[in-house]
Amino acid sequence: MAELPARAAVVGCGVIGAAWAARMRLRSVDVAVYDPSPTASEVLDAVMADAVLAWAALGLATDQVGSLTIVDSIAEAVDGAGLVQESVPERIDIKHSTLAAIDDVAPLNALIASSTSGYQPSDLATAMNHPERFVVAHPFNPVYLLPLVEVVGGVQTSLGTIDRAMDTYRALGMHPLHVRKEIDAFIADRLLEAVWREALWLVNDGIATTEEIDDAIRFGFGLRWAQMGTFETYRIAGGEGGMRHFMAQFGPALKWPWTKLMDTPELTDELIDTIADQSDAQAGDRSIRDLAQERDRNLVAILSALESVGAGAGQTLAQLREPQQPSRHKHVKMLR
Template identity: 65%
Template sequence: MADEAAAGDIEPETIERAAVVGCGVIGAAWASRMVLNGVDVAISDLSPDAERIFDEVLSNAVAAYDDLGFATDRRGSHRFASSIADAVTDAQFVQESVPERLDIKAAVFAEIEAGVVPDVLIGSSTSGLRPSAMQESMTHPERLVVGHPYNPVYLLPVVEVVGGEHTPIENVRRAQAIYAGIGMKPVHVRVEIDAFIGDRLLEAVWREALWMVNDGVATTQEIDDVMTHGFGLRWAQMGLFETYRVAGGLGGFRHFMSQFGPTLGLPWTKLMDTPEFTPELVDTIVEQSDAQSGMHSIRELERTRDRNLVGFLKVLESNEWGAGNTIAEHRRR
């Protein structure tokens, strides 16, 4: 319990050099966050689109940081390395963001380990693979942690940090410190489970949404409207439990639980089942999504998302609440 108490008071660690292996949407956003926080980043990705993706994501990140009022004139450098070995040779920290396949990750970890000294930590952006499974083929498994972010990584502060069977708590804490040093809110997932915390919650909502489209209850637009005009606004500032605490009124959370707890026994959800993923269901969802948002390019949607998030974060910062506190603390540093 002492370790867990200490986890809430992580002293940020500043690094000067990092490597990002894999430069898709997530890897490019990691690299952008690091660069804009003064870290020199070496990027490894053999895709011919990697440099274009990074340039576009960095442009979005710069615009978001300008809107937040963060200085972007003291940014770190970035370069595209000729190989993984070239990228990691001087790195003080490595963030891996390659596809979600154990065989691909194993091959990448082998190349990373061959190029770094044993005490360099490796963070994996995996959204669901357990670190223990990824550690099985490693020479130094103790230095691997999961550092699972949320998109856009350069703007959303939270990162789920998960240690595996061979990860000592000291390495978990150091990873948290490094992430805190680039302005993030590291949350230690104390029990190693598939999909961690956030994606488990998202999966539950996703299953319900698929059922409602499948059963003709609601369209993608209607489901998103309920979220964006309703509980999504509450979750941005208070999350689930604090929102329900308020819903309990003067009686507090105990009153809420006594009033609404029994509804958990009602057949409201289909959490343990999913609709069959038929071509018809996929076509329905794609057609509805196209009608909802197809008039905008992905980059337009990203920029709109970022402007809205910046506005939310500014309000939360001014109210000294939620994610705004992480932004304020990073601004002070």
């Protein structure tokens, strides 16, 4: 496993940035954080507490974590950092100004990455003087539990930077997926977008409620997706003839007008109210924090089960248990 950076910076600490900080610290990396929000400290503490609980439930070490320092500027955050993870809001102007500021003051050998869920790295890198060291590293929430990170280089990103990014995120206990061609929303979000569009239509047309749609996923194909992807699942569905038989049997159905993947229902006030009201009813008296902790408990159980059979993300969890290089830290507090 590649060597971890001794120090990392996280710029922008909403839910994603705070979860990045938690994963880094749990891998014994010292983290400096910059976020002008007055609630950043509270978010960092809450997310770290949830991350520690989740890792402890997985049987992973939580007694030696990296330090956390909240600073007042980007320059202070990136000082001495080997990895800088930008996680500011998804607005191109904010991304450009933030990345330009990071690029101006970060050490020349620092790997700079954006957590963007949709912008192409070449578009983001136009604000930078050193775009060769920049990648998109798109994670999934909660970052401290879900191992996938999509690594995407721009036209000016060096091959060495791609290799270094893959090694760095692997050392953080993740499963880096190199997206070889730039495309809006990369791979996973394009798949999620297709499901999301269809779900909106099903609510819009009065076919199903938010709870019924979620039930269709969690009691059905969602369980398959946790351990085996779409193509392997459909290969099995093809019987002894495999994927070729499946395509021959079900391929013609793709021409049937079942879905509306290229259209989106108009987000009228009425549709928004319907979705929000149904979602409120579905959540009942569970707060957002309650739901997040329920999600984490479920993911811990799923990851543990997958590890026991050596499948899917369970393989990444098993790798996290491999001996780490001696920590640079004594027993420090798990929270700030």
